[in-house]
Amino acid sequence: MASSSLAKSITKFRPSFSLSGHCSTPLPPSSSSFSSAAVVSSAPDPNSSFLSQAQQKQRESRWSKWLLFLPGALTFGLGTWQIVRRQDKIEMLDYRQKRLLMQPVNINNLLPLEDKLDDLEFRRVICKGVFDEKKSTYVGPRSRSISGVTENGHYVITPLMPIPGLPDSVQSPVLVNRGWAPRTWKEKALEVDQQGSEQSSDIVPSLVQENGRSSWWKFWSKKTESLENETTPITPIEVIGVVRTSEKPSIFVPANDPGSRQWFYVDVPAIARSSGLPEDTTYVEDINENVNPSDPYPIPKDVNTLIRSSVMPQDHLNYTLTWYALSAAVTFMAFKRLSQKTSRR
Numbered sequence: 001m002a003s004s005s006l007a008k009s010i011t012k013f014r015p016s017f018s019l020s021g022h023c024s025t026p027l028p029p030s031s032s033s034f035s036s037a038a039v040v041s042s043a044p045d046p047n048s049s050f051l052s053q054a055q056q057k058q059r060e061s062r063w064s065k066w067l068l069f070l071p072g073a074l075t076f077g078l079g080t081w082q083i084v085r086r087q088d089k090i091e092m093l094d095y096r097q098k099r100l101l102m103q104p105v106n107i108n109n110l111l112p113l114e115d116k117l118d119d120l121e122f123r124r125v126i127c128k129g130v131f132d133e134k135k136s137t138y139v140g141p142r143s144r145s146i147s148g149v150t151e152n153g154h155y156v157i158t159p160l161m162p163i164p165g166l167p168d169s170v171q172s173p174v175l176v177n178r179g180w181a182p183r184t185w186k187e188k189a190l191e192v193d194q195q196g197s198e199q200s201s202d203i204v205p206s207l208v209q210e211n212g213r214s215s216w217w218k219f220w221s222k223k224t225e226s227l228e229n230e231t232t233p234i235t236p237i238e239v240i241g242v243v244r245t246s247e248k249p250s251i252f253v254p255a256n257d258p259g260s261r262q263w264f265y266v267d268v269p270a271i272a273r274s275s276g277l278p279e280d281t282t283y284v285e286d287i288n289e290n291v292n293p294s295d296p297y298p299i300p301k302d303v304n305t306l307i308r309s310s311v312m313p314q315d316h317l318n319y320t321l322t323w324y325a326l327s328a329a330v331t332f333m334a335f336k337r338l339s340q341k342t343s344r345r
Helices: 002-013 031-042 046-100 111-120 183-212 215-231 268-274 303-307 313-344
Strands: 124-131 137-146 149-161 174-182 237-244 283-286
Touching: 046 303, 046 313, 124 174, 149 183, 174 183, 174 237, 174 268
Parallel strands: 174 283
Antiparallel strands: 124 149, 124 237, 137 149, 149 174, 237 283
16 A cells, blocks of 8 residues: 555656656756847957948048148248248338338437337438537447458447537437447547546545635636636537447347346337337437448447348248148149058058
8 A cells, every 4th residue: 555655746746758758747848048149249250340340441541642732732822921931021121121221310200200100210321519428328239340350349329418509400319320439449438438437536625625715716617717718618519320229139139137237138218218218219320321431339230231231031931942842842742642651552
């Protein structure tokens, strides 16, 4: 009885097999099929990646072609810019030459137009007055070739003061660039100014000592001084010059130091202020050709230097040809480089 019940329980739990010996119970779907399908669906398309890489390479090659022509375009632009600069320089020098050919006029007739001083530049004027040597300003150093030897010196800028009672005299002070003088001349001029200031300072104690003299001697000394003043009139100085403005220094020129009286370039308002004159004082460069051979310094400026420039129109033309030649050479090299790449393909 016990054996028969055990056999029934075994047969109850025995899996049913088909005739082929395989289990007839359906198996659940394998997880490997799902993972393989996911891998297949997520794998990138090799054709699409190849197309994207090809497009990227095509863009890079297109930009590299443009970069090869960039130096040629830049040099061509610089050559064109030199053509524009040459035309501007021709017009500027032609304007100066026409102004310098005009007849000089009295500066008193131009002074009411001081608010338009830029329009008066390179206008020839005549000034009459007397130089105040003690207020001279020396701008430099400036080199000059004398008999084939280069010598350092300075420009001498001195105020031209009015002369009372002279109708042709300047009505207000004028700063005059008297020209170039060597360094030795400057040192002598400074020594003379120092001696003159010392003599003027010695006048006061001498007058105190003379207080003990008799009244008739004082009267006679005053009378003789008045006679000397009447017999020695002031001789006016005539200056033929050109109205100019301040210089535009380069970045390599040091800054002026008015406190120590060191001037490296012409700054008209600052020089006028240091000389005790208004900042809007007119500035004139002397171009008088009548120079005394026995006392040539300061040497006035040559009028031909006013119609010259550090870079003349011919120089701009040479620069233009240089830039254009360089542009052509660089562009030819770029074409040659591209032709080599296409032949390799």
